[in-house]
Amino acid sequence: MAPEIFLTGRATDETDAYAFGVLILEVACGRKPGSQNSRLEVKFSEEEMECVLILGLACCHPNPHLRPSMKVVLQVLSREASPPRVPIEWPSFVWPAMPPSFNGSDHSLTGSQLTPFSDISAR
Known part of the structure; x- marks a missing residue:
């Protein structure tokens, strides 16, 4: 499942694309995720x-x-x-997701409303 579905609880076109990506990676590799x-x-x-x-991957x-x-x-x-271009280094999951038009020169998360998924804690 797409990582954002755990935060939004909604299936979207983007979560469907994620699930399809996982499926074609499983088929292409001939194994399930985590299999050795x-x-x-x-x-x-x-x-x-x-x-x-x-x-x-895209x-x-x-x-x-x-x-x-x-x-x-x-x-x-x-x-x-x-095929679409994929980043050389895999980006981290950040929520809320940055829109594709995000062109700010400062890409740090300091002082912004973007929170790395690893920094989110339960109440």
Whole structure:
């Protein structure tokens, strides 16, 4: 499940994209999350596998605003579009999520309303 669903309690298009990303990563890797053994023994196209893995990672982006839409997912899978770019370093989950238009020069969380998920505590 998408990390934000535990905070909002609502399913959205973005949470569906996250779930789809997890599914295609499971199928591409041949194993469930947390499993130690890979069962990938079938011949496959490295180019197609790379595309599917990148797409799965993009769908699992911690910021729901930066996940591809299902329309884009279908375009990538049908080779009408190239896979989305994914960050070199995996970003942390932050809530509320930063909108895609966030272009401030100061990206620190100090003094802002953004709270890292790890800093949220129960009342």
